[in-house]
Amino acid sequence: MKYSIYTRTGDKGNTRIGGGKALPKNAERIEAFGALDGLNSWFGLVSTKNDCGEDIQEDMAHIQQFLFDCSSDLSIPKGYREYKLAQDHIDWLEMKIDSYSEEPEETQYFIIPGGTELASWFHILRTTTRDAERRIVTFMEQEPDEVNPFVLKFINRLSDYLFVVARVANARKGVPDVPYKRSEKVFR
């Protein structure tokens, strides 16, 4: 590579966002898109582990691009350019959820994360998505106008997609989900 990847500019704890504004690295905005960068990396890993369907494989490739769109929208000040995330992305996820939901058997009880290795990975993606969601909410609390509302919707729906896909991964291998023993009936 001709350029050097390190610029040393962040050595004292400050950095810049799109457009050039300077911020401390622990600013809520940076926490939010940093969490999405991490989530995207986990998706990259799980993509190399999927042994349970081309449909899910293709979904993950799209989701990785969409997650980059999300962090891209969070990394620029409002109005800098048009946002990338829109209602389409949410419709796409809901369509996927509806269709996968037919595969696993209905449960009324919370399930213990696990089963096949792949199902476990989807539960990890599910909770990591929810971690990122909380960081986006914190940023939004601080600067309500700076969060594209479709980003938050997408991330909320994504964790439900991942719950269903975790169950699909087990169902496709004939592995039953283990119920949480002391659960009340919570799903309806």
Added chain:
Amino acid sequence: MKYSIYTRTGDKGNTRIGGGKALPKNAERIEAFGALDGLNSWFGLVSTKNDCGEDIQEDMAHIQQFLFDCSSDLSIPKGYREYKLAQDHIDWLEMKIDSYSEEPEETQYFIIPGGTELASWFHILRTTTRDAERRIVTFMEQEPDEVNPFVLKFINRLSDYLFVVARVANARKGVPDVPYKRSEKVFR
């Protein structure tokens, strides 16, 4: 499934806890049980990787149920029902720690996380448990009466259990733990 897993109610960043109270998703209570949901997912994964004893396999299945009990106790207001976590759970962990402690060779020095793949996973569970512990402490700082004290005890002891089991995983495969070179004598 007859029901739809997504309800769209959390699309703007708010949610509910057991009993129905509304909270922002980044509330300290939600951070705390969200961290436990994540930890439980990691246990699910490591359970699929264990190649080093039925005893540890059975422990992990119990621990996953207990972790759900912990998050369940954190997800309801005090007095809503009796807590699930009690001294028994701590006694159970201490008994396990005492017994596994006989297997690895004594060390005075910090050890570098690693060795076998499984030992590495237990170190990851150990530090992820400690991450969750910090989130519970933050919630307790804010609402001291809302944390079942046995939950905190259990999580504290769990990370010590995981340290010992990480060492057991290496010992059972004859893989020595690597000491931290510039460590003082810290264990006694």
Added chain:
Amino acid sequence: MKYSIYTRTGDKGNTRIGGGKALPKNAERIEAFGALDGLNSWFGLVSTKNDCGEDIQEDMAHIQQFLFDCSSDLSIPKGYREYKLAQDHIDWLEMKIDSYSEEPEETQYFIIPGGTELASWFHILRTTTRDAERRIVTFMEQEPDEVNPFVLKFINRLSDYLFVVARVANARKGVPDVPYKRSEKVFR
């Protein structure tokens, strides 16, 4: 082992640092070195997965020791002893980055984390390193004199090292990096 690993002293949410000072477990200092303990555990795991060069394997063994030096420097009050991390450690990383940078093909666009399993793991280490960096910055904001500046520099450079090594892992297997489709030209 003769000693018991659990002391029960932290059961109520408080703990001690090097030198003996008491702190709540969620103190920013503890968050910072706790994050490094976690990062070190992930390095332990990835070390067991490396199939792409002795050079990188040796680097990781050194980095684990250095990460322990970093958390060690963060776990004592300033002046308690000389710091362990110094400019040498940064020079070492920069030399490594410069040399690995010749292997992958130049890209102007952000890349989607993924490719080989190992490359995915390096992206995960990269983002986990950046998570830890933000926790160190938060601690430094609170107590500017308590952070060895070389620790922050090292961690900043480490994430750039990991970006390059992720790309090297793909290049050595002939797997092309997938560009982010809607990326502007960002690297130069």
